Amino acid sequence: MASLPELNNYMNQMWTDYIKMTPSAEKIYNLFTQSGENVLNDHIALRTFNHPQLGIHSLAQHFTKYGYKYAGEYFFKEKKLYAQHFQHANLNLPKIFISELELEKMSPFVQETLAQCVHQVSPAAIQNENFVFSGRHWTTSYATYLKLAQESEYASWVYAYGFRPNHFTVSINHLKNFTDIQRLNSFIKTNGFTLNASGGEVKGTPQELLEQSSTMAGEVPCQFGDGIYPIPGCYYEFAKRYAMTSGELYHGFIAKSADKIFESTNKQS
Numbered sequence: 641m642a643s644l645p646e647l648n649n650y651m652n653q654m655w656t657d658y659i660k661m662t663p664s665a666e667k668i669y670n671l672f673t674q675s676g677e678n679v680l681n682d683h684i685a686l687r688t689f690n691h692p693q694l695g696i697h698s699l700a701q702h703f704t705k706y707g708y709k710y711a712g713e714y715f716f717k718e719k720k721l722y723a724q725h726f727q728h729a730n731l732n733l734p735k736i737f738i739s740e741l742e743l744e745k746m747s748p749f750v751q752e753t754l755a756q757c758v759h760q761v762s763p764a765a766i767q768n769e770n771f772v773f774s775g776r777h778w779t780t781s782y783a784t785y786l787k788l789a790q791e792s793e794y795a796s797w798v799y800a801y802g803f804r805p806n807h808f809t810v811s812i813n814h815l816k817n818f819t820d821i822q823r824l825n826s827f828i829k830t831n832g833f834t835l836n837a838s839g840g841e842v843k844g845t846p847q848e849l850l851e852q853s854s855t856m857a858g859e860v861p862c863q864f865g866d867g868i869y870p871i872p873g874c875y876y877e878f879a880k881r882y883a884m885t886s887g888e889l890y891h892g893f894i895a896k897s898a899d900k901i902f903e904s905t906n907k908q909s
């Protein structure tokens with residue numbers, strides 16, 4: 641099994657790719673550290689399609705080799721998504737949340753477009769552990785992006801960006817001063833960032849054992865085959881976990897909350 645320093649190095653590479661796309665996350669991270677906080681990640685989220693070559697397993701294999709194990713599954717009927725989460729015996733390490741678009745439930749247009757994308761990904765590239773932050777492996781056009789977005793915002797995001805962390809999530813449980821999610825949200829907004837308000841700024845309740853909030857993904861210039869267009873990029877999330885009756889922290893996810901969090905990459909009107 642690969643070692644802990646190797647795993648930390650791997651995650652640092654993911655973070656470096658993520659903040660290149662998400663300068664707001666780096667700014668928020670710096671605001672926390674400048675106020676004396678030690679920021680740990682609750683989870684890192686990745687997106688893919690359920691194509692046999694590219695399903696959840698193709699990304700998960702790069703984490704299971706570091707000791708991560710399957711720890712739960714989630715269904716998002718309306719968005720036609722399925723997700724699994726993986727966790728490490730060392731619970732200070734971020735959980736890995738991987739979702740996949742259920743291609744068989746999509747229109748022939750989406751199926752065909754994405755099949756052509758998958759066809760351009762080399763099987764060797766998928767086996768490389770850097771695949772999870774390797775970006776896009778196919779040719780694109782802005783018109784196709786827009787057409788995909790009409791049917792599935794998720795499909796259009798993966799089409800535009802390929803494979804890279806969709807978001808990192810600050811573990812509120814590891815913060816000293818921002819232990820209350822409402823207070824943390826005010827701090828984020830006071831500093832000029834927009835929160836995802838779909839379903840309310842705070843998703844979940846202490847009774848559900850998980851509270852989450854997230855920024856809205858800012859627009860970033862994305863290079864398509866036919867030009868550069870600004871489209872929503874990645875976002876930063878915040879999660880607070882509560883103890884179960886056993887006294888142990890809850891480490892799962894709430895599908896109803898995650899469903900709304902997915903909308904953090906929607907285009908802001």
Ligand code: NI
Nearest residue numbers: 685809877901
């Ligand atoms: Ni998340």
